[in-house]
Amino acid sequence: MSPGPKPSLLLALALVPGLAGCAASRLDHAPDAPDRPWRPATSATGEILPGPPADATAPDEGYVLPANRTLATLPEPPRIDPAKTYGLADLIDLAEAHNPETRIAWNAARDTALAAGIARSTYLPRLTATALGGYQAAHGHGSTPGIGASGDDSFSGTVSALSLQWLLFDFGQRKAIIESVDQATIVANIGFTAAHQRLIHAVSLAFYAYSAARARSDNATRSLDDARAVQAAAQARFDRGIGTVIEVAQAKQATAQAHLAQVQAAGLTQDAYVGLLAAMGLPPLARIAIADADGRNLSPALANDVEKIITEAIGRRPDILAAYSSLKASIANESAAKAEFLPKFFVSANAAYSTGDLSITGVPAIGPDQSPTLNVSNRRLGATILGGVTFPLFDGGRRQAALDQARTRTDTARLALDRAKDDAVREIVMANNALRTSLAAHEAAGELRSSAQTTFDAMLAAYRSGVGSATEVLIAERQLLEARTVLSDARSAALSAAASLALATGALGTAPGRPPGSLAGPGGR
Template identity: 55%
Template sequence: MRPPERMAALAAALALGSCATSALDMAPDRPDKPWTPATTAAGEPIAGAPGVSGGGAGYVLPPNPALRALPASPEIDSAKTYTLPQLIDLAESTNPATRVAWNDARRSALAAGVAESAYLPRVSASVVGGYQATNGSDSTAGVNLAGAGSSHGAISVVSVEWLLFDFGERAAVVEAAKQASFIADVAFTAAHQQVIYEVSLAYYRCQGARARFATAKQSLANALAVEAAAEERFRRGVGTVVESDQTRQATAQARLALVQAEGGARDAYVAVLSAVGLSPLTTIRIADTGRRTFSPSMLKPVEGVIAAAIARRPDIQSAYAAQKAAVAKVRATEAEFLPKVFTSATGSYNPGSLDVTALPGLGAASSTVNINNNRLGAAILAGVTVPVYDGGTREAALKQAEADADSAGAKFDQIRNDAVRQIVVADNALRTGLAAVSAASALVSASQTTFDAALAAYRNGVGSITDATIAETQLLQAKLAYADSTNAVLTAAATLALATGALGGAPG
């Protein structure tokens, strides 16, 4: 190569090499300076365009006008009061988690179909057009012979490849793909159970927050009643300023508790919207559960519950399928050590004068051979491939597959043990909650009687303001304890249903 040609080739290589590093212009210039993306005239950021470093906007991105619009919320009947089952039905159609799980299941099913297609032959067709030119000279016995020629044409080729026998490798791959599809299907059910669980918990917490708000309102009414009694005694000359100040303090505390309870109720309402998959700006009416009664029949022998749950829980079924898939992958890897029987056929048509020995393949496609300047060509081949030596690649892959199968078995045992633990913990929480509800109910009844008596005694001049205030506080605490224990029982029941894989069963 002459010097000018070398310099041109070097310049071209340097230009091509700088193309990759020039992409650094898209990144911020410095680590300690703000960066602002380039935008269109409408204000939308331009991906891949160099931004501006050190701008005056600081570490705040400019608003993207394409993101201003909020997603459309599903149609909500504003006149309807939604119960928990209706909220669950709404969540199963609006919560993004259910759609993601559905798409995952469909993708896994298609992957199993791709694995099964390995049993079918591969047919490809190619059409190639080209031009060939030759120019040269030969010298023989002092005589120089020069010649030049050209040819052109189009070649049409159809090729077929078919793997006939592979000692069960494809069967094992298909089995692993089907198990993966089953795992995705189980995950679809588990996603729905999780959505039901989250909506149920949010609903019960909302009910608990409403009960706390109602209790705070009643507590404020009680505080106002005590304050009114103190003011009346003061007007009659039998009360003191200290008693009036104490009751006003108790009223102020009750108002603060009411404000906090109202904020908690609003937060719980937003949590229900989030669990359902609705915008926090949505307005929806949520039904109250009212006063709940619990039956001892909710409790069943935990041993029988565990036996049914082990065979029904989604995570245990998924772990079992993953174990079977890992074993199938071991069989597929073992088949890599054995021969494969295949057949292939090629047919070509070359109406021109091109003279080639093969057509180049694209991607993973193999080259098509038996091409010459005759018009028609055909070939049918059959053969056996036997792996001889690959530097230990197959042996390493087999050991990896065996390790994966062993880990899948260990994970199955671990998930099963964790499931038993979760069921026992949830069952204990339910039993504790039921006992707490019974105790809190008795406490509320006794506290209400004590408060009524203390207030009446204070009004009649035979009781102290201290007794009335203490009774008022104890009544508030008893009602809050009852609301919390009721919410704990409902939450524990939902948790136990999720732990046993029974959550989401059809009514009846």
């Protein structure tokens, strides 16, 4: 009869279903049903805790998550002088100090620089120290009829080793790798500069957009004043008996419309202000007194000959410089892949010191030649120096595949450089055209505003004198508002186009209109 299963085996089999159920038991941490709110368990501060949902007695907030009071804090606002009016250059300084994009680019450049240092360490030898210690003990007992014997054995020892490995010559593989990471460092540093240029451009556009919104708000306020003047003139004509109720009603309607437009323009101005803060990387509740952009000159000389612009910019744009460095890095990686087919010469050294002892304690000797105790000790010091060469013979095509990859990446990098040049030329041409168009539009808008102002002033004066109708005056007032708005928008568009052209040419290193190098403060310029 075969023996039955052992109790330990039966216990293990009984535990298997329970262990399998442990994974499925986490389902109770999920919501109870697809159409019922999830009520998570929370701490005293409202933090959501892992585990099953709260019990049914907890308040039901519907599909609203509990508020974590530890997160209900706003970021610390930047240091802003409340008595200072910040111009564009000052705003860019603040942005470069607080916008996380520039710091992310800075960290990326530092990380790549550290990688270049790691690559250079391959020229140095590798020195390793190792220490080992061990102990082993054993006890045994044996007997024969009339004789019994027992013994204790123990072993202990230590090994200390110092190893050196030094690659002496590899046919330029390490040099090629270092060249590749050095070019990657240049790419990262170019990215750091490009991040600042993009930030300056974004802040400049947001600043001009805010200035245009504020100008539209000012124009709406002036339009409201003009509408009230027309309403007062209509009322005065009616009081003198030369006006009609309809004219007064039309004037009141125009005043109400002007007031609505003024309220809407003020709201859009506030939105543009928040957008400017967002471009700077500042919290939306920050309060900054911002200067106007009206002091910036607009000259046709801002749009130069496009061929001259392209010639000066083609070797300065960050994307082209980065593409060129990436091509050089790919060429270096291709050289490193070729070196994998060649032998490598190295030297290796090792020094070791070991100690050990063996002790055996037994029963008294049975024979006359046996000693009851045996002690053995051992110490050894050794050193080895090796020089050699390794030559790869077969690796299943790995090196050839890696070389083919490197050649493909080099070709791709060369094509990327050509594409970057084409894209740069196209962007510069379009930005220059946009600047020329916006400058011409600004000049035409200035003439339009001047003519509309003259027309409205003349018609309002005539209307007050009893000549003309309220409808004609209101139309002139509306046209004047449109002319003012077109002029402010054209100015903002021209300034934005100038900043975009500077970005497209890679020359946007400071605030537009400010001499290079004059910006103080953080930013790495």
